[in-house]
Structure formats: C-alpha cells, structure tokens
Amino acid sequence: MKEIIAKNLTKKFKKKVRKGIFNTEERVIHAVKGVSFEVNHGEIFGLLGPNGAGKTTTIKILCTLLIPDSGEAYIHGYNVIKEPNKVREIIGVVLAPDKGFYERLTGIENLVYYGRLYGMNKKDAYKRAEELVNLVDLGKDAYRFVEEYSLGMKAKLSIAKSLIHDPSIIILDEPTVGLDPISSRKIRALIHDLANSGKTILITSHNMWEVENLCNRVIMINKGEIVSQGTPKELKEKLNLSYFIEIEVLNADKISDYETSINEKGNLVVKIETQKPNESLIKVLDKLREKNYIIGSIKVIEPTLEEVFARVIGGEKGN
Amino acid sequence: MVRKEINQLLAILEVELKNILRERGTVGFSIFFPILISLSTYSVGTGILGKPPSLELWFYQLIGFTILMITIVMSASSAWYIRQGLLSRRLEYIFSAPVNPIIIIASISLTSGILGFGIFLTVGLIGVIVTYGLSNLSNFFISLLILIIALIPILGINLIIAAATIIGKEPEAISQPVSAIVSTTSGLAYPITILPFILKIIGESMPYYYAAYYVRSIIEGYFNILSLGNLPFLFLYLIFGFVIYRYFENNYIRKEGAYGI
Amino acid sequence: MEYKFKNFIITKISAELGKGLKIYTRNKVWIISDLISTPFWVIFLFLTLIFYAQYLLNNINVVTSLMWGIFLFIFMNSFMWAGNSIVQSVESGIIDNIILTNTSLTIHLLGRNITGMIDILISGVIALLTSSYIFGATLSISEPILFFISLIIAVIFYLLFASVYASLIISLRSPWIVTNVMNFVLPFLSGAIPIQLFQKNVADIIIYSPFYYITGQIASAATGVYYVDPYLMLLISIVFTVIMFFMSRIAANKLIQKFRKEGKISLI
Numbered sequence A: 001m002k003e004i005i006a007k008n009l010t011k012k013f014k015k016k017v018r019k020g021i022f023n024t025e026e027r028v029i030h031a032v033k034g035v036s037f038e039v040n041h042g043e044i045f046g047l048l049g050p051n052g053a054g055k056t057t058t059i060k061i062l063c064t065l066l067i068p069d070s071g072e073a074y075i076h077g078y079n080v081i082k083e084p085n086k087v088r089e090i091i092g093v094v095l096a097p098d099k100g101f102y103e104r105l106t107g108i109e110n111l112v113y114y115g116r117l118y119g120m121n122k123k124d125a126y127k128r129a130e131e132l133v134n135l136v137d138l139g140k141d142a143y144r145f146v147e148e149y150s151l152g153m154k155a156k157l158s159i160a161k162s163l164i165h166d167p168s169i170i171i172l173d174e175p176t177v178g179l180d181p182i183s184s185r186k187i188r189a190l191i192h193d194l195a196n197s198g199k200t201i202l203i204t205s206h207n208m209w210e211v212e213n214l215c216n217r218v219i220m221i222n223k224g225e226i227v228s229q230g231t232p233k234e235l236k237e238k239l240n241l242s243y244f245i246e247i248e249v250l251n252a253d254k255i256s257d258y259e260t261s262i263n264e265k266g267n268l269v270v271k272i273e274t275q276k277p278n279e280s281l282i283k284v285l286d287k288l289r290e291k292n293y294i295i296g297s298i299k300v301i302e303p304t305l306e307e308v309f310a311r312v313i314g315g316e317k318g319n
Numbered sequence B: 001m002v003r004k005e006i007n008q009l010l011a012i013l014e015v016e017l018k019n020i021l022r023e024r025g026t027v028g029f030s031i032f033f034p035i036l037i038s039l040s041t042y043s044v045g046t047g048i049l050g051k052p053p054s055l056e057l058w059f060y061q062l063i064g065f066t067i068l069m070i071t072i073v074m075s076a077s078s079a080w081y082i083r084q085g086l087l088s089r090r091l092e093y094i095f096s097a098p099v100n101p102i103i104i105i106a107s108i109s110l111t112s113g114i115l116g117f118g119i120f121l122t123v124g125l126i127g128v129i130v131t132y133g134l135s136n137l138s139n140f141f142i143s144l145l146i147l148i149i150a151l152i153p154i155l156g157i158n159l160i161i162a163a164a165t166i167i168g169k170e171p172e173a174i175s176q177p178v179s180a181i182v183s184t185t186s187g188l189a190y191p192i193t194i195l196p197f198i199l200k201i202i203g204e205s206m207p208y209y210y211a212a213y214y215v216r217s218i219i220e221g222y223f224n225i226l227s228l229g230n231l232p233f234l235f236l237y238l239i240f241g242f243v244i245y246r247y248f249e250n251n252y253i254r255k256e257g258a259y260g261i
Numbered sequence C: 001m002e003y004k005f006k007n008f009i010i011t012k013i014s015a016e017l018g019k020g021l022k023i024y025t026r027n028k029v030w031i032i033s034d035l036i037s038t039p040f041w042v043i044f045l046f047l048t049l050i051f052y053a054q055y056l057l058n059n060i061n062v063v064t065s066l067m068w069g070i071f072l073f074i075f076m077n078s079f080m081w082a083g084n085s086i087v088q089s090v091e092s093g094i095i096d097n098i099i100l101t102n103t104s105l106t107i108h109l110l111g112r113n114i115t116g117m118i119d120i121l122i123s124g125v126i127a128l129l130t131s132s133y134i135f136g137a138t139l140s141i142s143e144p145i146l147f148f149i150s151l152i153i154a155v156i157f158y159l160l161f162a163s164v165y166a167s168l169i170i171s172l173r174s175p176w177i178v179t180n181v182m183n184f185v186l187p188f189l190s191g192a193i194p195i196q197l198f199q200k201n202v203a204d205i206i207i208y209s210p211f212y213y214i215t216g217q218i219a220s221a222a223t224g225v226y227y228v229d230p231y232l233m234l235l236i237s238i239v240f241t242v243i244m245f246f247m248s249r250i251a252a253n254k255l256i257q258k259f260r261k262e263g264k265i266s267l268i
C-alpha cells in the first residue's frame, strides 16, 4: 500500500505588501506548483531542494496544517483535506525543530503533555517519554527546562515529540539541524530502525550525505516543481556524472598521457575522469603495467548526491 | 559620534513608526478608549447625581485617561520589545551590533511616545472644543509642548521596566503593577488630594502626575510658572533609568546569556 | 509495548490543567505582580467611578455595589488575558502541535484559564478585602444560592468566550493593547458596575448586552438589587452560555481553517 500519496499539489501564498501608508499591493508567491509523489510502506523518502523550494509547504500540506489550492493528498488512504483528524492520529511530525515547546516545562514534561493531548494516560505517556529521551540521546537534559536548551537539544526533543504517540508515518522537516555528528548518527540509526520496524518516513534535509545514506528514494524540488526523482543511484546515473579514478604510482616522476599531481607522500598520482569507471580502470591499469610502473594505491571516487544537487539546481538557477 | 547615534535612532524610529501605522485599528482604539471610558464614568456620574455633571469634570477625566492610555502604550511596548527581542534572539544580534542598546530602547519609547502624542492631540482637541469651545485652543497647543517635555522623564521609567523585563521575563507581569500604581496615584482620573498620604507621596514623586497637572493647568488657564521647578527633579528619572538599565544589561543579559524567556 | 489511546476529552483537559498549574507555580513574577497590582487597581477603580459624587464614599450601599463591580472586573480581566495568551501559543509554534493532536482551541486555552481562575480567587479576595478595609463595603452576599449558580454559569460562559476572543484578536498586530482597553470597557457594558448607578436610558441600553446577563447577574445576586427579574435573568444567562458554546466552536474552526489556508494565523 502507498502510505503517502501526493497528487498535483499546488499552493500559492497571497501577501499584502504595503506601499506607502495607504496603498497595498497583493503579491502572490507560488510556493508549490504541481508536486506529485508516492511513498511506499516502510520506505525512507527524501525531499530535497534549495531554500524556499517549497519543501516545508509540501510537508505542511501532507500533515494537514495547510490546505492546498488544488491537488489531493492521502496519508494511509485518508484524505488530508477532508479527514484531517484521522490523518493527525497516525502521523508524527517535526516542523521547525526549535519551536513548539513550553519554555517553563522540562523536556519530559513537554513530551508527557503532548502524549496526553494525543490521548495517552499520564502513566503511559511518562513511560513512553522516558523511553524516547533515551532513544534520541537527550539523557539527563530531558529534566531541564526547555528555556535552557541548545538548538540540538530542542531538535532531539522535537524528534521525541513526533514519536510520542507511536505513529506509523513520520514526517520530518530538517530533523537533524543543529545536531552534533554523534547525535546525528544516532538519529540516523533511529530512523533506520523505525523504517525497519515498518514505519514510513518522509524527511527533508540539507545534508546531502545524510540523505544519500538514509533515503531509499528522493525527489528534488526547485521553485515548487519536481526537477528530478529516483533512488540516489538513479539520480546520479541519469545525469551521467563523472567518477574520478586516482592511481598512485611509486616509480615515476612524470607520465605524459595523463593528468597528474603529487600527493602528500611525494608520489605521483594519475587522475582520470570517466563516466564508466570499470572499463576505464582496467584500461589505464593495463597501460601503466605495460610500462612497468609500480602501483601504490587506487581510489575510485563516486559522484555524490551533492553534485547531483548542484548540477540540477545550479543548472536551473543558471537559467 | 553623536551624529551616528542620532542616525541609528532615526532609523529605528522610522521602522517602528511604520510598524505602528500599519496597525490602524489599534491606533483608532487607543484614541477611542479615553473618550469611551470618560463617557462611561460621566454616565455613572449622571446616574448617581440625577443630573449631568459639569463638562469641566468630564474634561478632567478625559485628559487623565488619555495620559493613562499613553502610559499603558509606552510601558507595555518597551516591556514587550525586550521580551520579543529575547524570544527571537534579536536582542543578541543587537548587543553584538555597534548600536548602543539604550538608543534602541529610547527609539522604541520615542515611537510609542509619538503614538501617545498623536492620541493626545486627537482626543485633547475634541475634549477642548467640546468643553471650552474654540477660545482655549491656543492654550491647548501650548500644552502640547509641555506634554512633550513631561513625557521625556517617563522614558526613564520605561528603561526601568525594560530592565525588569530582562530579569522577570514576563512583560505583562512587569508592566501591570506599573500601570496600576501610576493610574492610582497620579491624579489622572481623580484629584490625588483624596488619596491616603502615602499614595499621594508616590504620585507626587512620579512624572505622570506632573504631565497631567501641567496639561490641565495650561488648558484651563491656571498654570503657574513656578510649578515647572519640578522638571529638573523629574529628569533624574531619566538618569536613574539609564543607570539601572545599564546595570541589568551588563549583569544579566551579558553574564547569563539571553536564555530564559 | 502497546499504548492505549483514548481520545477522551478528560485526558486532554487534565493535560492542559496540569500544564497550566505547573507553569503558574513556576511563574513567581506573575503572582507577585498580581499581589502588588490588585489593591492599587481596586483603589483606582473605586475613586474613578465615584469621581462625580465623592460624598457617596460614605454610602455603604453604593460602596458595596462598587466592590462587586471591581470583583467582576477582575473576574472578566482574567479570562480576557487567557484569551490573549493565544498570542504566545502562536509565536512559540505550540499551536501547530496542538492542532496536530486534534485538540480544540477552547481546551487548549484551559491551561491558561486555570491560572486565570486562581488569579480570580486570589485577586478577588484581595479586592473584597481592600474594599471593605479601605472603603468600608459590607462583605455579605444577599442571595447565596443564586450567587453561586450565576458564578458557575459565568465561569463556563467566559471559558468559552476566551476562545472566541482569542480568534478575534489574533490577527491584530498589538492584541495586548486591545485587551487592556477591553478590560476597562467590558465592566461598563456588562453590568459589573451596577447599572442602577447609570442614567436610566443608559441602563436600558446595557440590558441588551449579553454580558449583562452573565456578569450583571452575579452583581445582582451579591447585592440583592435586581433590575431584571432574577429567574428571567438566570434563564437568559443559560441561553447565552449555550449560544456561546456554539460560537466558540465556530470561532475555533474558523481560526484553524484560516490557519490552514494562509499557513499561519496572521500576527502580521
């Protein structure tokens, strides 16, 4: 079953801009222009795009906080426009991770509060909250007032909050913002575990490396439109991005056929840019061996999602 | 040096004034408020006495409520400004920018002061014409000048409120007692002669009482030039406010961080 | 582990009340602020209202009426500020999370309303004591049963009104100014200041205000002076409370609908 379905979503924001004291002018921001995608059960799905691309707007539509101008969306078969209450019961959401908490309550107290608003009794909510603060690695900080929290602590608390009612679909808008490397690794592991246990996850992030390691499939949007979609691997292949091969040669100062440089050990490095790494590697190794060069090490550098992003978005922006 | 600061002050003033003017409903309401309240108590007075009381008495309260309105606007907005600033971390930027925070507070107070002045101009004009006809209009315009001077020491009190908001964090909780004490003791809605001795002393030691007194006495023509002798003493509030604000800024915001809204 | 979810309103209400109480007891500044302000407000209101006839300060009936007027002023004040607290919920992004939990605005505001009611209790008592100590008002209640019933009706009415009020002010830039002003206006329009003190034609206008049947009823029961028949008043107050119940639902829905359309509840 498709857990999340977005069909042709569009959203415009109208803003009155004041010109002088008495005149106003209506400015229309077309935030989302016909975005469609589907997310399968148990999948981790990434939503990428530059600032202002319309990611948060799309996510708010999916979690019932925004009504689209046109298009439809379904969460676990429920219509987000017509059945918002049903949708809200089964989704857990992180929006603006640094907001949404009472400053004069502790982290735990905030979690229990939301748990109870979701209908849990106090004892269960407390138990669940304690479990979650360990899961997100908030530890003892959970017992401090939120007003003393750092950005990362608030982000952890937000993630815990999104899980408090054990939702089957989890929607995360930049959940790892402000997290240190160890914490974000833990959160990634947590997200993996959640997906393995059958939860469906929609995530946005500006950390391409993270998305590449986490997501089964991604879409990239720019200016409210989808510009590319597929698995991270497919995206790279679609663009014919280059691989880089670096071969360290121990017994040469100069090789004329290739681009070269000197590495930190003082050895010569042969550099090759190619679309077909397997064939090129065999070819170049054969050539080097013919001339009796001794090979120190070989590195094949894959194109990253970041490059895909730069290409797709940068190209668009260049237009 | 001073020129730079005046520039900054004008820049903030412009932004804040634009902000206020955008909210025409609130401005309208602030003008409406003193008129409505004074008419309500006038109606109560009529009911109690069985006949309409003299318009001069209504005018007395009208002026008082107008100044009360100005007080509420001014004290509430500086407290809120601090809170909003802490909440949005804007204050941290401001402290790291080469702008003297006092300039900022001053321009915020000035903005609400200008708003207050506008309220007074409108309401006072209506009141004077209704009560005294056109003959006292020249007095009214002179009273405007005095009001400006009398409002300046209030800036000092706003600084103290701002400082208190830094520690107390709840703007309403801080500005409320100030409004309460000022309203009660400053002879705004009734003469302070009927107050117990201690409250009378409190009222006479704060600038609000004098603002109301100067304005009324000038409009009604019993102004005594000697009463201006209090002004230098009132300006101590300004200095006092600056010192207190500086102290709390240095000892709380900078030491404890802007955490803890 | 399995968790039971009951979307019982009771669970939500107790969560809101628990939160409200926790935050209240941690906000010492507010408590102190109220303790300082209340006696001053009481004196201010007293003297303001009696300005035109200061000799009436010796009239126990008038003074007692005014005392109840001020008690009710505090009463309404608390609910208005609770309504105003929606501003903080919006600014802090809490409202998004509240909507996601399918919790109604009225229930959400209960968290602040409960502190309002504690305020009413504390400040109300201070007001009554100040009035009787400084101005010599009598502290007895003329119709205790009616007083009690009308107090309960008023609490329910204003709980609902708080959410209607919240949805009205939320799109303003400076809601706190409006709330401050409303706090002075409402006592006059609601019969909190006993309407016998007004001119007859003004009193005859005030009895068309729904608030009169809610608030004025308490004043009447306390002083024993009725302008409208007590039982008619009771009936009308119940009708208005029911109406307010539906209005609060409509207002909350409208507010959330607006929020979902525009992406935020505009605090422009």
Ligand SMILES: Nc1ncnc2c1ncn2[C@@H]1O[C@H](COP(=O)(O)OP(=O)(O)OP(=O)(O)O)[C@@H](O)[C@H]1O
Pocket (backbone or CB within 6 Å): A013, A014, A015, A029, A030, A031, A049, A050, A051, A052, A053, A054, A055, A056, A057, A058, C262, C263, C264
């Ligand atoms: N409530 C709103 N009112 C007016 N415009 C809005 C509103 N919310 C979003 N927008 C506009 O819609 C566009 C898309 O915004 P959105 O928040 O969806 O971007 P985003 O992809 O999440 O960006 P980021 O990576 O910076 O979070 C932006 O131009 C933004 O200014």
Ligand SMILES: [Mg+2]
Pocket (backbone or CB within 6 Å): A055, A056, A057, A173
């Ligand atoms: Mg975003």
